[in-house]
Amino acid sequence: MTMDGYKGFLGLLVLALLFGFLSVIFTLIWVLHYREGLGWDGTALQFNWHLVLMVTGFVFIQGLAIIVYRLPWTWKCSKLLMKSIHAGLNAVAAILSIISLVAVFENRRARNLPNLYSLHSWVGLIAVILYVLQLVLGFCIFLLPWAPLSLRKIAMPIHVYSGLFLFGTVIATVLMGVTEKLLFLENNLYRSFPPEGIFANTLGLLILLFGALIFWIVTRPQWKRPTEPDSSILQSKGGAAEGMEVTIAVSLGSNMDKSDSELNNEVAARKRNFGLDEAGQRSTM
Amino acid sequence: MTMDGYKGFLGLLVLALLFGFLSVIFTLIWVLHYREGLGWDGTALQFNWHLVLMVTGFVFIQGLAIIVYRLPWTWKCSKLLMKSIHAGLNAVAAILSIISLVAVFENRRARNLPNLYSLHSWVGLIAVILYVLQLVLGFCIFLLPWAPLSLRKIAMPIHVYSGLFLFGTVIATVLMGVTEKLLFLENNLYRSFPPEGIFANTLGLLILLFGALIFWIVTRPQWKRPTEPDSSILQSKGGAAEGMEVTIAVSLGSNMDKSDSELNNEVAARKRNFGLDEAGQRSTM
Numbered sequence: 001m002t003m004d005g006y007k008g009f010l011g012l013l014v015l016a017l018l019f020g021f022l023s024v025i026f027t028l029i030w031v032l033h034y035r036e037g038l039g040w041d042g043t044a045l046q047f048n049w050h051l052v053l054m055v056t057g058f059v060f061i062q063g064l065a066i067i068v069y070r071l072p073w074t075w076k077c078s079k080l081l082m083k084s085i086h087a088g089l090n091a092v093a094a095i096l097s098i099i100s101l102v103a104v105f106e107n108r109r110a111r112n113l114p115n116l117y118s119l120h121s122w123v124g125l126i127a128v129i130l131y132v133l134q135l136v137l138g139f140c141i142f143l144l145p146w147a148p149l150s151l152r153k154i155a156m157p158i159h160v161y162s163g164l165f166l167f168g169t170v171i172a173t174v175l176m177g178v179t180e181k182l183l184f185l186e187n188n189l190y191r192s193f194p195p196e197g198i199f200a201n202t203l204g205l206l207i208l209l210f211g212a213l214i215f216w217i218v219t220r221p222q223w224k225r226p227t228e229p230d231s232s233i234l235q236s237k238g239g240a241a242e243g244m245e246v247t248i249a250v251s252l253g254s255n256m257d258k259s260d261s262e263l264n265n266e267v268a269a270r271k272r273n274f275g276l277d278e279a280g281q282r283s284t285m
Numbered sequence: 286m287t288m289d290g291y292k293g294f295l296g297l298l299v300l301a302l303l304f305g306f307l308s309v310i311f312t313l314i315w316v317l318h319y320r321e322g323l324g325w326d327g328t329a330l331q332f333n334w335h336l337v338l339m340v341t342g343f344v345f346i347q348g349l350a351i352i353v354y355r356l357p358w359t360w361k362c363s364k365l366l367m368k369s370i371h372a373g374l375n376a377v378a379a380i381l382s383i384i385s386l387v388a389v390f391e392n393r394r395a396r397n398l399p400n401l402y403s404l405h406s407w408v409g410l411i412a413v414i415l416y417v418l419q420l421v422l423g424f425c426i427f428l429l430p431w432a433p434l435s436l437r438k439i440a441m442p443i444h445v446y447s448g449l450f451l452f453g454t455v456i457a458t459v460l461m462g463v464t465e466k467l468l469f470l471e472n473n474l475y476r477s478f479p480p481e482g483i484f485a486n487t488l489g490l491l492i493l494l495f496g497a498l499i500f501w502i503v504t505r506p507q508w509k510r511p512t513e514p515d516s517s518i519l520q521s522k523g524g525a526a527e528g529m530e531v532t533i534a535v536s537l538g539s540n541m542d543k544s545d546s547e548l549n550n551e552v553a554a555r556k557r558n559f560g561l562d563e564a565g566q567r568s569t570m
Contacts, residue, residue: 117476119464119489161504165497172457172493176464179404183468191402204404208457212450219446 016213026203027055034196042110049103057096065089120176301498311488312340327395334388342381350374405461
């Protein structure tokens, strides 16, 4: 990454963190100032945890999990460590979103209200289920050291696509949730531009901007973590040239994903490494 | 593209067209069967055009415009023709979305209702404005033959990103719109699982699946239109080898977008072509 590229990355990262942080703060102000506050007693105070936990976990922490490989100062860390952080953040997001669902289901039961009638609830529940599935499959395929590399190669583009599509769907679901909450205001208050309406609309825009920045950061090829899983191993066996050949072959074929070339390098590194030190090889995954 | 890749592409394309088509049909059934029907008289009949035009133009036709370069049987057509079709479909989508906005504004004025208080309206209006801006900028930068290639090179990744982000935002806005419409049903009817609620929720899922398929199709590198703008010109001047060198250089640098390599080829083709036939060169853009 060039110095200019690094500055550009840092600027957008700070902006993304700012919008994400502001989204969480705005949600807290919404429930603490405009609404009833927080509690775990079946009342509206418990419902309000739904908002706080979804924006904190399912939007902000999920967004961080998506871009964690892009942080240049982590490129010296092992791939295994970064994968664990990626999986860990996603696990935290999944747990918070499940607690958030419990909050709303218990609130509905206490108030004897029906569940799962709205498009928000349909899409949101499907998103949580698919997110947990993505987490479990991601762990089995990319973190378990005995997962076949051929499987990783097939699964990688699907994993990346599903992750980004789910993140987008979660944001869409949150925007539907904000819409629902504001339309439930008494006497059609929403249409008379109340401060709460303007404030929560602004929260919606902040979440959308956070999503826009995460999508930009994660789709810039020049900000991708370099492909060599462990350059010292490659160099010690003259593997740098071999790695370049792989990249050229992929480029000329031009019908493979960029992530494939990374996996090809991983395959090459694993093969070379196997002869050297099996335990050491695993730490590069 | 291999035969297997072609079959996979066709299968997903047919599925995308099916979901897109069903979304339009479901919207028509919603307004004609469950609602008051269609008309242009300031009443709810005019408002209903908002739904039909947004789903038809801003979702379905925009989705088609996004994947038009990916259709393998168009790869023999000139880039200029495909750019014109891409721009034309987006222009139709923009016009339909603007008529759709007129329908809702006139309906609000006739009923003396306030405008632009909801998150749906904020995000939706911003999306229409940015979409028109994207269309105008896209025309000036990528279609006007005298636009500098250096500008095209800088603008291409931004154009692609903005287009996809706007498409996702439009889908999120439509889901908010469906939510609003159903929450406006009398006496909280939505929560008692009325047929209209289930039906419109299903419409929401269909639109989301259409979006999911468009995003998958457009982000598969193996289904990208081949990079040579006009292979006959390249071959006649021994340019195929030169084109390959450019691709290798880009790949080794690995801090440039894939679309850059396409533009590099376009630059090379234009340079070569300039000596041959200036008018002919323009037809390859």
